[in-house]
Amino acid sequence: MSFLESIKKFFLDFDNKETFNTTQDVNVVLVGLVIVFVALLLLSFIISLFSYIFKERSNKEEKKDPEKESLTKATVKDDAKAGEMINKEVSQDEEELIAVLTAAIMASYEKETSCKLKVTSFKRVSQASSPAWNAAGRRDSLDSSL
Amino acid sequence: MSSFLDAIVGLYEESGIADIINNFSTTGWQNLLMILLSFVLFYLAIKKGFEPLLLLPIAFGMLLANLPLAGLEIIKGMTPEEPGLTYYLYKGVEYGIYPPLIFLGIGAMTDFGPLLANPKSLLLGAAAQLGIFTTFIGARALGIPLNEAAAIGIIGGADGPTAIYVAKTLAPDLVPVIAVAAYSYMALVPVIQPPIMKLLTTKKERAIKMENLRPVSKKEKIIFPIAVTVIISLFLPDATPLVGMLMLGNLMKESGVVERITKAAQNELMNIITILLGVSVGATATGTVFLQGKTILIIILGLLAFCFGTAGGVLFGKLMCWATKGKVNPLIGSAGVSAVPMAARVSQKMGQEENPDNFLLMHAMGPNVAGVIGSAVAAGILLTLCK
CATH class of the missing domain: 1.10.287 (Helix Hairpins)
Incomplete structure (x- = not known):
């Protein structure tokens, strides 16, 4: 038996081999x-x-249901940093986002949870124009949670 | 004094050490090698964190089965003449009980939202099944019988339970090898995929940002599992055990009315089945079964299957990128091999390397969960055609 054949036999020791059909x-x-x-x-x-x-x-x-619409349009205010916010209409999808933002602010205050806050508005910052350190921080925390 | 020595000698002769030494040329070396292999798997599972949930019980099953004499009980336990613990536990693999139950848990944990938001990603989940079929044809070209070639090809589906489910039906002897190969490669996704993805895409394509996904309503999420079950089961009855259980789990989760059993499926049931599946598959990996030339061949073919699957997904991603005039980042295609969620993470990381502001994760989750459905469909086809 040649060397090649013995290698083939070693790797291909399947029972009842079938040829390619x-x-x-x-x-x-x-x-x-x-x-x-x-x-x-x-x-x-x-x-x-x-x-x-x-x-x-x-x-x-x-x-x-226009009433429901106007309800969700309610504008909200952040006690702490109201100044720089821009008012914006709130749609159904954004409610969820506002809840997340509120939770994030609350979490970052940790001990001072007694302070009441309302998110009055938010602005999406372009990723490219946000300061480099902020972007790096976000990336870092995302990577570590992946 | 002599009786003391006799006792010691007697004890030695009864021991596993004596068994290894006396039968070294036949089973001894195999046992030793398999024990070492189980140590390697322990290292990979514990130190490297490769799919530890399954690799750890598999490695321990392997260790138990290969400890001579003690292991003999386990191997004896695998035969119908002297059934033991592992014999009965393995019934769950043999009758195809564990993989669908694992799918129930996976379904209860999966959010199909990204897929519903972008239904086209289902096509990427289909394209990534290319690996299964190319490997199948390659294996056939080598003269491997039809059923075994199909069982080897399914490793390319990158889905452990599916691979075990197909292998136990088509090629029961190959179950341990295929399970170990499938789970190892799933863990190695972050190593295997990036070079292929880089090779097939340009820098510009990798930097493509994708539009935000639309929000998905609860109604859609509830109707989806029902629709999938009906359609897939009508098309391919053989895929029903896997797809049906996956979708049952998902319906339980999305309906929101059966929180208790959803939690049980996600946690207790899933964990129990994982332990039983791991140990019983590991216990079948005895030296005589595992230490053959074909094991090496299967592991090589499995790797090829993974590579072709990744390539298929990425190439189809490029096609979609071209068709949508650059709105789709081809990197999400590679997530079409199942391996949830590692494959999607790889897409995210690769995309972010090129463009730090790129967030592909949710876009990649679409093809990723589509891949689970895709490989279950492919499994159904192989089961139908290659029985």
């Missing part, structure tokens, strides 16, 4: 890839469909 094996691959794609494409189509349906419906609901 082009039609059968290529079939498995083609059918496999096609079905994976078709199934997930179909799912993706359905998801985009129902996201469309819900968007339509929620738009209608919002129009029907």
Whole structure:
């Protein structure tokens, strides 16, 4: 037995070896890839469909309910640093963000939780223009929590 | 005095040490090597933190099974003539009980929100299954039988429970090797993927920032698991145990009405099954099964499967980048191999290296969770075609 053959025998000691069967094996691959794609494409189509349906419906609901709209527009104030804030309309999605911001400010005050605060407005700062140390700090804390 | 010596000699002859020395040329060296291998796995799990939740019990099962005489009980325990603890525990693998239950827990922990916000990421989850099929065809070209080639290919799905589920049906003998390979590579995702991702993308593509994802309503999140179950099960009944349980777990979580059982699925159930799965798979890895040339071949093929899967995802990401005129960062494609959430973290880190303001994590979570569904579908196909 040649060296190559013995290596082959060592690595390929599978029982009842079968030779490559082009039609059968290529079939498995083609059918496999096609079905994976078709199934997930179909799912993706359905998801985009129902996201469309819900968007339509929620738009209608919002129009029907102007009172609710005005409620969420409530402006809020931060006792401590009210000066630099800019007023802004609050939409449904932003409520969640404001809750997170409030929680973050509260957490950073730690011991002084007795102080009451309201977030009156917030402004998204462009990542590129924020000071380098702030950006580095954010990146650091994100990396450590990943 | 002589009776004392006799006793000592007797004790020695009964010991595992004597067994290793006496049978060194047959099973002794294998036992020793496997014990050393289990030590390596302990090191990787404990010191390096590679998938410790599974690698640790697997390594311990391996250690137990290869301690001579003591191990013999375990191996005996694996045979129907003298059933023992591991024999019964392994039934959970053999009958395909553990992997779907693990999927139940994964479903209860997964947020499909990023996927719902960007349904196109499902396609990336499909593209990353390329590794499964290229490896399958490669294995077939080497003359590996159909069922075993399919079981080896599924390592490329980067999903431990799926790999075990397919392997136990198609090639029961290969379960320990495939499980160890799959979990090791999943842990090595941060090492394996970046070079491939760098090779296939340009600096400019990696720096692409993606738009914020739209918020997803609760209704969508609730309907999603039901829709997936219906569609996938109608398409591919063989994928139902995995996909169905994944989606049941997710529905439990998203519905918000069964908090208690959701918690049980996420924690207690998941943890118990993890222990049982790890130990019983590890206990099958005896020297005679594991120490064969084909183990090395399977581990190499598994690595190729991972690489091709990553490449498939990234290349499809490039295609989407081109089609959307540069709105999609191709790096999120590599997260299409499952390995949640490591693969998504890798995309995030690579993107941030090029552009410090880049936050790809949530965008990458979409293909990442799609990959779980994708590999379960691929598993269903292989189970149907290669039985």
